Amino acid sequence: MKLLIIGAAGMVGRRLAETILRDGTLGGARVDTLTAFDVVKAGLSTTDRVTEIAGDISDRATVERLVADRPDVIFHLAAIVSGEAEADFDKGYAINLDGTRYLFEAIRAQGGDYHPRVVYTSSIAVFGAPFEDKITDTFITAPMTSYGAQKMIGELLLNDYSRKGFFDGVGIRLPTIVVRPGKPNKAASGFFSGIIREPLAGLDAVLPVDDSVRHWVASPDAAVGFLLHAATMDTAPLGARRCLTMPGLCVSITDMIEALRAVAGDAAVAHIKREPDQTIRTIVAGWPQDFAPERALAAGFVADTDFQSIIRSHLRDTADATG
């Protein structure tokens, strides 16, 4: 089978590509080719069966070329993230809305016998305050950022194109990914990874919110698992509602710190420096904290078991990368 990953140079996209290339199969079928597309080349660990392409998905012709060889499964992960989409209104809509629509239109333009699986990464940013205590699968999607609005428009298009039979879409709303590897970034959510990753590396990390704050998180491995399941699952039970909130873990800062203590001891926890930041507290207060993702669980998506396992998985990744 032929695969296309759009957004293959991002943290999750690259991990997905490496996993598929290592497995060599997807849903029991042999992977013959994988096209890895992003704004820069992903630099995957093998060139066997892989074509890496750098380009711009807000350019219609570029997207049409990507679809022209009719991949069986298309993963669409490319996006301008929340902060940048808020700062650059035009760029956010160009990539997140127009790019997505060009992709869906290019698939439709291939015609009647072409009917690929399309896996679209959405986000819990499609939800906005005020929330239910545990957000159910029938709660209103009322985004409060341009990124959330763009992701939600993509969901509506995915549902409509799937309903019309132009492709077979599944949208997955990712939790915040923790522990993100690499260096600290400027995202308002960055501290959720930072307070684990930095102490494990012997470095200080700033905690800008109260210990009582809860958040909806999933590990990088869980995120790849969601994508692989979305690519291979039976979509018939989804009906017209193709987009699902993924099962994360609802953890408080206290939960995270105690898990860190259990895995790495008091010395690690001592690296967490409480520096309340009213701007970040206000942003985080507008984020959803907990969900009841019953449809996703019924459809076979599997959450992380507990936060200590997430930390241990991150430690293994770090050892692999440096060893």
Next chain:
Amino acid sequence: MKLLIIGAAGMVGRRLAETILRDGTLGGARVDTLTAFDVVKAGLSTTDRVTEIAGDISDRATVERLVADRPDVIFHLAAIVSGEAEADFDKGYAINLDGTRYLFEAIRAQGGDYHPRVVYTSSIAVFGAPFEDKITDTFITAPMTSYGAQKMIGELLLNDYSRKGFFDGVGIRLPTIVVRPGKPNKAASGFFSGIIREPLAGLDAVLPVDDSVRHWVASPDAAVGFLLHAATMDTAPLGARRCLTMPGLCVSITDMIEALRAVAGDAAVAHIKREPDQTIRTIVAGWPQDFAPERALAAGFVADTDFQSIIRSHLRDTADATG
């Protein structure tokens, strides 16, 4: 003040225009000019203060010209309706999505000191089965038609452009308008008006569904009232959720028939011919039946009082038109 009505040749748009021209004011301010735009000229009853323009809102330059003289209030009612958007996928997206986006972008392009009120007509078609028994204001919007998806995308854009301060938007989800004047049309919902309008004119009307079917309806007068209130209300209490389900009446076919009997007698009711149609029954079974539109009521939108009043209002309109 300067007004622009996009979709001024439709049933509701024309009624809105005539009402405003008759009143001469909107929210206490004098109406200096009204531009009435649609795919055909509306043919309003006066040319005083009115400019009628025929054009295509899926043409970006046309929309930019409409916005260039900076109307204070813009009513956007233009749409490809449900049946046609389902039959002609490209046309539906071109008018309902691209046209709406061109309008919003043209307003934004005018720059910082231009901040009009934008009143956008959405629809209860943004909802799709399975439903709550009474649909609340936090229920998921999961459309099951391309029209519903396009209207919902417009809602997301309206919310986002309003949140960013590019304009001051209000979206109103209209119930099915009953009694629609004029001839029967081919819409699946047409019989809701037909079983009242035709008997009152001494003509037979087909009832294709069971008497127990309930539906969410509003009169043409109520629809104009919603639009005028949306144009003049204080939007601050709406927060980020600018789009509201309008307060309709939940009436069953039995309710409608008994109201007809009370107003026009058994002879009128005898014109209703029960001819069950499985196709229409299936379509109607997928429509929402009842709502709890609490936010709209709190924001001052006013529903029809009862279905007999709707019928009497239709009779007065008919007398005016023929007298």
